[in-house]
Amino acid sequence: MNAVTDKTQRNRPMAIPAAPINENPNPHPHRNIDRTLRAGLAKLTGGISPYATSSSVANWALHLVRAPGRQMELAEKAVASSAKLWSYALQPGSAPPFKAPDYDHRFRHPDWASAPFNVWSQAFLATLDWWEDATHDIPGLDHHSAERVHFMARQALDVASPSNFPLTNPEIIARLKSTNGQALMDGAAMMFADIVEIASHEPPPAPEGFKVGHDIACTPGKVIYRNELFELIQYAPQTEKVQAEPVLIVPAWIMKYYILDLSPQNSLINWLVGQGHTVFAISWRNPTAEQAELSLEDYRKRGVMEALDVVCDVVPDTKVHTVGYCLGGTILSIAAATMARDGDERLATITLLAAQTDFTEAGEILLFVDESQVAFLSDMMWEQGYLDQSQMAGAFRAIRAEDLVWTRAVRRYLMGIEEMPTDMGVWNADATRMPARMHAEYLRSLFLENRLTAGRFAVDGRVIALKDIKVPLFIVGTESDHIAPWKSVYKTKLFTDGDLHFVLTKGGHNGGIVSEPGHAKRHYRIGHRPAGARYMDPDHWLETHPKKEGSWWTEWDKWLGIHSGAQVAPPKPGGTKHPSLGAAPGSYVMQR
Structure with missing residues (x-):
């Protein structure tokens, strides 16, 4: 090989690995012994790498030890905090x-303002504040280690919070007095029921009034296509005329699609159909070990692209509005950039809901992603064939443990208060698995190496670029999103230069998206960037775009209308090529 050829090969962008997860390009005869041991350890730790955590703690401790000036600052802060606490x-x-x-809502009850509970809660918050300072601004310490040590310190302190114990929580004391101690008996019964449920590995039945396909995920429609990866639902029209361009929804495969089709009154899909849109939605299957080798490319090609082909069969000779939510938006962006590169012009618009294309600021979930952690998870998935729903849910709960773990446990087990079921709560408990190969590729190529916006993500051996996308974009971020922080979502503006609307709406990753018209105390901000305009940083954008009361859904519908043609008669379900395979919501959404 000559020098020019060698240089060209070295500079070629890295494509997603094609080798199956169970194969090693450099096989070692005893490698599987190591993988089996690590997989067993991973099950004991809930998928958290002890090597990653211990190295971060060691890194923090060693840097702090060699910084006596910083130690003096922390000692002075401890003294000052103690003085404030005594004064209070x-x-x-x-x-x-x-x-x-x-x-953090743990100390908002008015009884926390009375002594001695006020002092106990303030002492706890002072300790949290000190650890916040102690894990940051350490000379030489990398940001990732600092954030991970802070996260672990917060987790440990949350265990000792005064809100967790009957004698130090005034709400528990009041509850026990008002029920003559019956609350503890009720809580013990709930705890026993939860232990039995966990031990049996059987999901609880849906609460009364929240049955999938009857009370939620109940917008009328037909399944018109099915393959190994997904079912495609076409929803029945609710108006005499519809927009000529259909809407294809690509949900995340980490969740059931019906987060966008909850109860009829807050279903985004039902609302869209009611506005005169022909709506199609992908319903991903819940994979088992048999689907371990499904790849990220499978989700693009056999998922998004195959669904788009079917939509174009049903509604031929017209372009398609596409919508991607969370990871569904990421894979839709990859598909759209590939289509732009290859001259495929079937897209009318792209809407991304709480979806990231750049992962350098992906929020606290990055605490679980580094080389050690990805290798640890890969070994666990290698043995199982998938990442289990409970293993994923544990990571998300840990990010907001004070609310999603401890507050729930206190109310349920110490106060005997049963949570009232909600449609979103039922959906949240109806989790899915992730195929081993796909999830390993996703973590490495996007989270760990950030290839998509670094210009190194290749499809079919050729790099794609988001800036090639020229169709109009509608991007939605949510103010309190800890999964896809809005400033990370906003960065889509950095890597595209076409016509783009950006919306920032009140709420979190799910609640901000499920924000129907009439929902109380909702607001949003919206801005327009014309094609070729200069970049505006997110802080400046926030300052210059005032709040608007109401739901962002209505703004989106107006935008879709602007980019749609004349209204036409509704298309026949499935067209001529795809007869009905059954009623919505289909069979894949029922898989446990």
């Missing part, structure tokens, strides 16, 4: 010196 304790009625984060 000795001056009844004074303002609390320490405040909980906006998302």
